[in-house]
Amino acid sequence: MSTDLPPAIVFTDWDGTVTLQDSNDYLTDNLGMGQPARLKINDLIFDNKLSFRDGFKEMLESIPTPFNECIEYLLKNVKLDPGFKEFYKFCHERNIPIVVVSSGMTPIITALLTNLVGQEAVSKIEILSNDVRIDDNGKNWEIVFKDPDSHFGHDKSKSILNYLKQHGYSNGTSDDDQGIKMFYIGDGVSDKSGAELLAKLSDSSDPTKDLQSLLFAKHGKDLIKICIRDNIPFTEFNDFGDVLNKMKKIIDDNDSINSFVENSKIAKESEELKNVKESTK
């Protein structure tokens, strides 16, 4: 291992996490099958009645627009998380790698990253995602899954483990990794495998051992519901300003990662919210 280790590695989802809108949902809602039909598929995926891969493919296949026009449309409409540029700057200054692990398609992410953050970011941020196959006249296109045998289409946990291995980390938590910290930031169903991997690597079964990894799950989105349902430790965020504040406390002030885990607090709050809604019906 190099002695010049970064203090942490950041793995982040792209759609709806670094960007405010999910590009694929945006295309499906506005150019494809429309939001009501998409939400029906989403419910089936959330309830494990349909794989993410197959549901996602069906959504994308409903979009008749040529791929280049889809990119143009997204460049006009998709916005960056308001705190991301400062977060990116902090990570760059501290030599903290940012790795995008996405169920989207690489050409869309690259075009948006260039447009929203800048050309330099494209050379600094590694993108691990699905690809696209476009026919010769440019009109027809289809998603090419990174892991076609996985029900996620892209198994984010596999990409994270490969990244760690390729960069000389055993699994990010053993002694020879000198306590490198890992953060995962996400919002949706496709982040589940990455979230579970982090929980596994952190060995959260031992309460005396401080976690070495932290999952940031976006407020009000599906990943939080999954984390509460499946007991995956997480902390909540609204935008990358929150992520940066918490990361600074962990890296600069040495705050314990355990102290950020919010499963029971958020579960209680959402239960209370549900009760309020029920009683006002």
Ligand SMILES: [Mg+2]
């Ligand atoms: Mg997402």
